[in-house]
Amino acid sequence: MALLQATGVSEPESGSSAVYASVNTTLRQLYQERMARDYDRHWNSPDEILLGDPARPLRLCSLPGQHLGAQVWHSGHLLANALAGRSGSQPLLEVLRGARVLELGAGLGIAGLAAAAFAGAASVVLTDLQEMQPLLRRNIELNDLTGCCRAETLAWGSTLPESWGAFDVVLAADVVYPTKDPTCLIALRDTILALCPLGSSTTLLLAYKFRTEWDLDFLKKEILPHFVVVEEELVEPALNGAGRRCQLFTCRRQGSPSGSDADSRMAPAST
The missing domain is CATH 3.40.50.150 (Vaccinia Virus protein VP39)
Incomplete structure (x- = not known):
């Protein structure tokens, strides 16, 4: 039940599908928020990859x-x-x-x-x-x-x-x-x-x-x-x-x- 406590959802009574659905919704929202943060971070901070000899930079958003x-x-x-x-x-x-x-x-x-x-x-x-x-x-x-x-x-x-x-x-x-x-x-x-x-x-x-x-x-x-x-x-x-x-x-x-x-x-x- 540690997962439920970590998401701020109370422990459900036996057979309670509604609470589990709430947990799934909360986890989905957390995942989407994390992906959105990662998207913004990578989009606005591209990597610089050095290629060739002598090395020259190529900038890539991944x-x-x-x-x-x-x-x-x-x-x-x-x-x-x-x-x-x-x-x-x-x-x-x-x-x-x-x-x-x-x-x-x-x-x-x-x-x-x-x-x-x-x-x-x-x-x-x-x-x-x-x-x-x-x-x-x-x-x-x-x-x-x-x-x-x-x-x-x-x-x-x-x-x-x-x-x-x-x-x-x-x-x-x-x-x-x-x-x-x-x-x-x-x-x-x-x-x-x-x-x-x-x-x-x-x-x-x-x-x-x-x-x-x-x-x-x-x-x-x-x-x-x-x-x-x-x-x-x-x-x-x-x-x-x-x-x-x-x-x-x-x-x-x-x-x-x-x-x-x-x-x-x-x-x-x-x-």
Whole structure:
């Protein structure tokens, strides 16, 4: 009964559902008030994340616990660090310089924002679900990138707006993960292939952190076989040598858009 006392509600008589309902209402109100305070605190006090070498700041507003994408995930941070010019990332910077870029499942937009701020991308479209749009717009403004970045709603598997045109580079970080609903990953695959059609010169930069054999198997069987792939490891140095790491797949379609056997000519991923 300590919970009841802590919320200021008297101990109920046996079988009293009304008092328990009152307790639930009180707890719900306390939770909502806490979330509102956290929202205001994070919204008005963005984090400053240092990226690249030499280190340069990117300002990000995050709302941990609000939505799955409302925080910086492992691979997104490592990809952004590479795009900001860490040692050995020159080939990536050459791909991004002057490019039209789209980021899938952008979350806070850390990778796409780094492409615009540090890698010389000409324009960047940060895409995610509707609930992430306020955060994406906020982070674009925080980094003074409204001239070259914009946020757009895109659900995986939906039709791409013709007005968007084609993109030179597609960024995707931490988009392949364990899930009880594999249909969302099938939709991701379809969207990736629509953005990188056969015969196009679009480059997919896909950053992936291993979590389970299931999501690795999906990546190897459903996405990578459609591309010619170069794989490398992104590592965040640490004093104890145990820095965070993920795999970066640089992917390009090969073959002609005509012919029924076009996809059968796709080279397997190099793993």
